[in-house]
Structures are given as C-alpha cells and as structure tokens.
Amino acid sequence: MGKDFYGELQLGILGGGQLGRMLIQEAISYNINVHILDPDKNAPCRKLCDHFECGSLSDYDTVFNFGKDLDMITIEIEKVNVDALEALEDKGVIVYPQSRVIRLIQDKGLQKQFFKQNDIPTSAFQFISNRESLRNANLSLPYVQKLRKDGYDGKGVKMIHTEDDLLTAFEEPSIIEEIVKFQKEIAVIVARNDRGEVRTFPMVEMEFNPQANLVEFLISPSTYSFEIQQKAEELAKKIANDLQIVGLLAVEMFLTEEGDILVNELAPRPHNSGHQTIEGNFTSQFGQHLRAIFNLPLGNTDARSNAVMINLLGEEGYEGLAKYEGIEEILAMEGVYLHLYGKKYTKPFRKMGHVCIVNVDREIAISNARKVQEILKVIA
Amino acid sequence: MGKDFYGELQLGILGGGQLGRMLIQEAISYNINVHILDPDKNAPCRKLCDHFECGSLSDYDTVFNFGKDLDMITIEIEKVNVDALEALEDKGVIVYPQSRVIRLIQDKGLQKQFFKQNDIPTSAFQFISNRESLRNANLSLPYVQKLRKDGYDGKGVKMIHTEDDLLTAFEEPSIIEEIVKFQKEIAVIVARNDRGEVRTFPMVEMEFNPQANLVEFLISPSTYSFEIQQKAEELAKKIANDLQIVGLLAVEMFLTEEGDILVNELAPRPHNSGHQTIEGNFTSQFGQHLRAIFNLPLGNTDARSNAVMINLLGEEGYEGLAKYEGIEEILAMEGVYLHLYGKKYTKPFRKMGHVCIVNVDREIAISNARKVQEILKVIA
Numbered sequence: 001m002g003k004d005f006y007g008e009l010q011l012g013i014l015g016g017g018q019l020g021r022m023l024i025q026e027a028i029s030y031n032i033n034v035h036i037l038d039p040d041k042n043a044p045c046r047k048l049c050d051h052f053e054c055g056s057l058s059d060y061d062t063v064f065n066f067g068k069d070l071d072m073i074t075i076e077i078e079k080v081n082v083d084a085l086e087a088l089e090d091k092g093v094i095v096y097p098q099s100r101v102i103r104l105i106q107d108k109g110l111q112k113q114f115f116k117q118n119d120i121p122t123s124a125f126q127f128i129s130n131r132e133s134l135r136n137a138n139l140s141l142p143y144v145q146k147l148r149k150d151g152y153d154g155k156g157v158k159m160i161h162t163e164d165d166l167l168t169a170f171e172e173p174s175i176i177e178e179i180v181k182f183q184k185e186i187a188v189i190v191a192r193n194d195r196g197e198v199r200t201f202p203m204v205e206m207e208f209n210p211q212a213n214l215v216e217f218l219i220s221p222s223t224y225s226f227e228i229q230q231k232a233e234e235l236a237k238k239i240a241n242d243l244q245i246v247g248l249l250a251v252e253m254f255l256t257e258e259g260d261i262l263v264n265e266l267a268p269r270p271h272n273s274g275h276q277t278i279e280g281n282f283t284s285q286f287g288q289h290l291r292a293i294f295n296l297p298l299g300n301t302d303a304r305s306n307a308v309m310i311n312l313l314g315e316e317g318y319e320g321l322a323k324y325e326g327i328e329e330i331l332a333m334e335g336v337y338l339h340l341y342g343k344k345y346t347k348p349f350r351k352m353g354h355v356c357i358v359n360v361d362r363e364i365a366i367s368n369a370r371k372v373q374e375i376l377k378v379i380a
Numbered sequence: 381m382g383k384d385f386y387g388e389l390q391l392g393i394l395g396g397g398q399l400g401r402m403l404i405q406e407a408i409s410y411n412i413n414v415h416i417l418d419p420d421k422n423a424p425c426r427k428l429c430d431h432f433e434c435g436s437l438s439d440y441d442t443v444f445n446f447g448k449d450l451d452m453i454t455i456e457i458e459k460v461n462v463d464a465l466e467a468l469e470d471k472g473v474i475v476y477p478q479s480r481v482i483r484l485i486q487d488k489g490l491q492k493q494f495f496k497q498n499d500i501p502t503s504a505f506q507f508i509s510n511r512e513s514l515r516n517a518n519l520s521l522p523y524v525q526k527l528r529k530d531g532y533d534g535k536g537v538k539m540i541h542t543e544d545d546l547l548t549a550f551e552e553p554s555i556i557e558e559i560v561k562f563q564k565e566i567a568v569i570v571a572r573n574d575r576g577e578v579r580t581f582p583m584v585e586m587e588f589n590p591q592a593n594l595v596e597f598l599i600s601p602s603t604y605s606f607e608i609q610q611k612a613e614e615l616a617k618k619i620a621n622d623l624q625i626v627g628l629l630a631v632e633m634f635l636t637e638e639g640d641i642l643v644n645e646l647a648p649r650p651h652n653s654g655h656q657t658i659e660g661n662f663t664s665q666f667g668q669h670l671r672a673i674f675n676l677p678l679g680n681t682d683a684r685s686n687a688v689m690i691n692l693l694g695e696e697g698y699e700g701l702a703k704y705e706g707i708e709e710i711l712a713m714e715g716v717y718l719h720l721y722g723k724k725y726t727k728p729f730r731k732m733g734h735v736c737i738v739n740v741d742r743e744i745a746i747s748n749a750r751k752v753q754e755i756l757k758v759i760a
Contacts, residue, residue, distance in 0.1 A: 025408050025409075028401065028404075028428065029717075029720060031720040031721075033427075047429065047430045048428055282714070282715060282738075291711065296707070296711050297708065297712035299711070304684060304685075328677065331676050331677050331679070332677035334662070335662060337409075338409060339409045340409060340411040342411050
C-alpha cells in the first residue's frame with residue numbers, strides 16, 4: 001500500500017449498512033480512516049466513521065467525487081456505479097474488489113455465463129430479454145426467473161410455476177433457471193489478496209425464510225462428509241482464482257439430492273453467510289476482508305467452536321421505531337452474542353441484527369439458537 | 381434502564397483513550413449512542429462516537445455540563461471531577477461506577493484505609509503529609525512512596541531505598557508502603573451489576589516493564605493452583621461486594637513468596653489486565669462492563685483458550701508521527717490479534733496498542749508472544 005497504519009490510509013466504503021458497520025468495528029483495530037457513502041442519512045455507519053457522505057451509490061458523479069481523494073475503495077453492496085469505480089481505478093485509486101469483478105457479479109446473466117465459460121457447475125439457464133420471450137423458453141415449467149440486475153435478499157426473484165405466472169413475470173432483462181432439487185443450501189466464503197494467497201472459511205449450512213427468501217439460520221461448520229466440504233471449498237477457490245478477485249467472495253451453492261454441488265450466486269464482499277465467523281472462527285470475515293484488500297497475510301479461518309447464526313428480522317405486523325423484546329433473557333444464556341445494527345426503524349423482515357450462538361456441542365448450539373429465535377423479537 | 385436498545389439510550393464516557401475506544405467497539409453491537417469527553421482533540425475515540433467533546437475531565441462545569449442531558453455516565457479513567465459526578469447523580473443521571481467508588485479509588489490513601497477496614501489483606505502502609513514527615517516514618521527503608529492522587533502507569537510512584545532518596549521524595553500527600561517480596565503480580569477482573577450479580581474473570585499473571593513500571597506481558601489463565609486462583613477470585617468478589625460497585629473492577633494483587641495474596645491497587649473500569657479477554661474469553665471485559673452498567677445478566681467469563689497479551693509501547697528513542705514495523709510479519713503468525721489505538725504520535729513507553737496471542741498450548745502462546753515482542757515496533 002505504501003501507506004502505513006498510523007491513520008494516514010483513507011479507506012472509502014460504498015454502502016453504510018450493517019456490513020459496513022461490522023467492517024468498521026474491525027477496522028478500528030487497524031487505525032483505518034473510514035469514509036462512508038450511503039443514500040440513507042440514518043445509515044448504521046453514519047456516526048462511526050471519519051466522514052459520512054449522504055448520496056446515491058448509483059450516481060456516477062457522486063461515487064467518483066466521493067472516491068477521488070481516497071487511497072482505496074471497497075464495497076458492502078454490489079449495486080454501485082461501476083463506471084465511476086473504473087474511472088477511479090484509472091486515476092490510481094485502488095478499488096477492491098476490482099470494478100470488473102463487481103460489473104460481472106452485478107449482472108446475474110454475466111455471472112451465469114462466467115460459470116459456463118469456466119466449467120463451474122451451475123443450474124441450466126437461459127437469457128430472457130422481456131416477458132414475451134418467456135413464451136419461447138427452452139426450460140420447461142416450473143422455473144425461477146431472476147432479474148439480471150439489482151436483485152438482493154430474494155427481491156428480483158419470481159417462481160414461475162404455471163402458464164398463468166407468465167402474465168405477472170418480470171418484463172425487464174432476466175434469466176430463467178431450472179429449479180434445483182437440493183438437500184441443503186451451503187456457502188463458502190473465500191478471500192484472495194493481491195499476492196494471490198487464497199483461503200476459504202469452512203463450508204456452512206443455511207436455512208432460508210421461505211416468505212422473505214433470506215438466510216434465517218446458519219450452522220458452522222458443516223457436518224457433511226470431508227469430500228463434500230472439500231469439493232465446495234475447492235470450487236470457491238477456483239472461482240476466486242478465475243476472477244482474480246482481491247477481497248472476500250461469498251459463494252452460495254446448492255448441494256443437490258444426488259450429492260452434486262451447483263453454484264448459485266456470488267457476492268464480492270462480506271456476506272450474511274459469514275457473520276458467525278466473528279465469534280465462531282479465529283479470523284472473522286471482516287478481518288479477513290481487511291487483510292485481503294491491504295495485501296496482508298490472510299488469517300486462520302478455522303472454526304473455534306460450533307456456531308449458529310440467526311438473523312434478527314423485523315417481526316411481521318410491525319412497522320416504525322424499533323423495540324427489542326427478550327434481550328435480557330437471551331443474554332442470560334451462555335455463548336449468545338447479540339449484534340444490533342443501529343437501524344432506527346423496523347419493518348417486516350428487515351434485517352435488524354443477528355445473534356451468534358456458540359457451543360462445543362453442535363446440537364446444544366442449534367437448540368439454543370431455536371430458543372433465541374423464539375424469545376427475541378423486533379417490534380415497534 | 382427504562383430505555384430500550386434502539387438508539388435512545390445516551391451513554392457518556394469520561395475519557396476517550398484506548399479503553400473508551402474498545403468499549404465503543406463493543407457498544408456498537410448494542411446500539412448505544414456514545415458521547416465522549418476528553419481533553420485531547422486527537423483522542424482515539426474522537427471519530428467513533430455520536431458526540432465528541434474536547435474538554436477537561438477535572439473541571440466541575442465541563443463534566444457537569446457534559447453529563448447533564450445524558451442517561452448514564454461511565455469512566456475509562458479515574459482522574460475525573462467526582463463532585464460533578466455526585467451532582468449529576470443528585471440530578472438523576474446514572475453514574476456507574478458510582479461517584480463514591482471513584483472518589484475512594486482516586487485516593488490511594490482511602491483505598492488502603494478501605495482495605496484495612498474491610499479485612500482485605502494488603503501491605504503495611506502509612507499516610508505521609510509531606511516530604512519532611514518521611515523522617516518519622518514507622519516503616520524501615522527501603523519502601524515505596526505513592527502519591528495519594530493522580531498516579532497511573534507507574535507515574536506518581538517512587539522507590540525510597542536510602543536516606544538520600546528522601547531528599548527527592550514527593551512533597552505532596554502520599555502513602556508509603558512496605559516493599560512486597562512477591563513471586564508474581566496477578567490480577568482478577570470482577571464485574572457486579574445493580575441486582576448484585578458478581579462474576580470474576582479467571583486470574584491472570586503479569587510481568588511489568590521495569591523501566592516504565594507498566595504491564596508488558598500478561599498470561600491468561602493462570603496455572604497456579606486452584607486454591608490460589610480461588611483465593612484471588614474470592615478476594616475480588618469480596619471487594620466488589622464491599623464497595624457495592626456497579627461495573628467492572630480490576631483488582632491488582634501480589635502473590636507473595638510465602639504464597640499469600642496481598643491486594644495492591646484497584647481500578648473501577650476496564651483495565652489493561654483484561655485486554656486478552658477480547659479474543660481469549662467468552663465475554664470480553666468491555667462486553668462485561670456494558671452488561672454490568674445496563675443491569676443485564678453478566679456473561680460467561682471462562683477462557684476460550686490460552687491468551688497472552690503484550691502491550692505495544694512506543695520504542696525508546698523515537699518521538700513523533702507513529703510508524704509501525706513488523707505488522708505484516710506478525711499477522712502471518714497464527715492466532716495473533718493486533719489492536720492499534722489510533723494514536724497519531726508516539727513517544728517512549730506510550731501505549732500505542734496491544735497484541736493478543738491465543739493458542740491451545742500455553743507454551744506456544746508464550747513463545748509466539750515473545751516473537752511478536754521482538755518483531756513489532758512503534759517508531760517515528
């Protein structure tokens with residue numbers, strides 16, 4: 001980097017949500033000056049950084065001007081103006097992950113094409129330009145339609161079960177994918193630094209909230225066979241190397257009923273499937289991201305114990321100033337770590353925080369997590 | 381508290397140094413709004429809080445005005461205006477630790493008297509009003525002279541070996557103490573919340589830098605006999621109960637050559653002898669302090685593994701803008717956690733950061749820590 005850790009290095013983060021917040025918690029230990037750009041004036045990071053700028057992440061000028069005097073830019077969300085990032089790179093600002101990686105991952109169509117070109121196993125898919133062209137799809141019903149851009153946490157995703165569903169399908173450029181019959185959704189987070197060092201976190205198992213289509217329950221490490229875990233981790237490493245990414249890459253995968261692994265989606269940043277690493281592993285995903293982008297040696301990713309992560313989602317039927325029920329009760333349980341995200345307002349399924357539950361016994365960790373899920377509520 | 385964790389609670393911290401900084405790192409997970417008062421405009425906390433006020437901690441009006449609209453005040457340094465804290469308590473602001481506890485601990489004479497009144501074993505001592513009265517001391521040479529007020533990290537402490545030393549002894553109100561022949565300096569951090577729950581961290585062993593007289597090397601947990609550890613932990617609990625403190629209390633002790641334990645000094649706040657708890661224990665001392673002052677259930681204090689803490693002190697012979705040597709090398713070692721304090725300028729023996737080294741094998745943790753000590757340097 002040339003710059004040393006005495007408060008000289010200026011790091012910009014595009015996005016000031018919970019991922020940025022947890023990245024700052026870690027960056028404090030490295031004397032990093034953090035600048036945040038976020039469109040929400042109440043963003044979770046607003047009070048925790050050297051400089052907070054309220055502005056659009058998709059506006060070229062806003063992103064360019066935010067970054068032009070900084071040493072390095074990273075992201076906590078993919079939906080950013082990549083042209084501005086490319087211009088910043090040309091100007092000499094370090095952008096990790098690189099703008100070309102973000103550009104590719106922003107577009108689910110390009111992601112799929114990349115998988116195909118690099119022999120990365122993934123479900124069958126087809127590009128769709130508009131609703132009408134679904135009529136001539138090669139895939140047979142049912143299938144999933146995903147907007148090529150701007151989807152996240154289940155938004156931009158539709159299940160097309162019947163001919164009737166075609167009427168309400170997305171009009172915008174999209175892809176359709178065959179529905180994978182999976183036994184488990186799994187994920188591996190991998191980090192790569194500029195000197196080409198690559199290290200994966202142990203594979204985790206996820207359960208999704210069927211209504212909100214976002215991770216609700218995560219168990220680390222997995223107890224699937226060594227072969228399956230190794231296959232998933234090698235796949236994540238291959239993708240990181242194929243992309244030549246610098247930074248973290250979250251690789252979400254399906255473990256099919258036949259025991260095959262298909263890559264679902266990528267995220268080039270800290271990810272919900274890695275929150276349990278804060279207490280569950282020797283290095284957290286946030287620490288690893290900083291090590292990767294500063295080209296420091298990557299940290300030991302081994303699990304320190306079993307860890308279960310549950311997302312704390314806004315309760316259905318409540319919207320407004322957030323209130324938390326059950327905090328005292330869950331903190332009386334051993335091995336329970338609360339992470340609130342500093343969001344003032346709740347709404348149904350909004351990610352308001354997460355809880356990590358650690359235990360030497362996997363089954364106890366799981367049952368304690370189920371208890372926490374029952375007790376802890378965000379209402380208004 | 382009455383107030384809930386949605387950003388409503390306003391916590392003031394007197395002092396914005398490294399202890400405040402690590403307390404903020406933890407408070408982020410609890411949605412706490414943090415206000416900092418510190419006389420240094422470059423204080424380590426300045427950019428990490430909701431509101432930073434640059435002002436004197438010993439000035440009545442400054443402290444009172446800082447605290448008067450807040451819900452709760454805590455401290456990260458004892459040298460604060462206690463009269464202002466008492467007035468704030470009268471006004472209904474919660475002050476934890478309580479002003480009467482801070483007042484007692486601020487004065488090494490009152491501390492000693494408190495030990496005596498409560499049958500807490502401590503070294504023999506005598507109150508000294510001025511330099512001249514040392515001539516009639518009941519203790520025989522050599523002994524230690526300590527200023528009653530405002531000493532810290534070895535400042536305000538003098539060894540009186542010979543009659544000649546009496547000429548350069550402190551003139552201010554002080555105590556003299558017999559020199560304890562100890563085999564080890566040990567410490568126990570204890571927490572107490574308002575409902576009277578009391579919990580100790582495991583006893584740790586410390587080594588001091590003989591020149592700077594501050595902790596240089598700390599090993600957790602101790603390998604002394606169960607009886608000794610239990611005695612030290614019971615003593616810490618007794619002191620917390622005798623004081624009826626709410627918050628953390630660090631109890632520094634001597635383990636004498638005969639195997640007795642004598643209490644040396646108290647600190648009613650997070651303390652250097654607890655930094656290793658961040659990675660070494662299930663609950664960190666900072667998390668425990670927050671649990672205690674918010675009257676939440678106290679966390680599990682068990683060690684997760686062996687942990688060695690070394691202070692990163694400004695190298696002798698260097699003064700100015702801090703530079704760090706060896707960061708890359710130490711981060712390549714497994715189980716090494718760097719904590720820089722965000723201090724712009726270094727000077728000899730200034731606490732610039734600390735490093736925690738964890739390992740399942742105590743001897744490996746110790747030898748890795750020795751390596752880190754050799755490699756990592758703060759220069760200018």
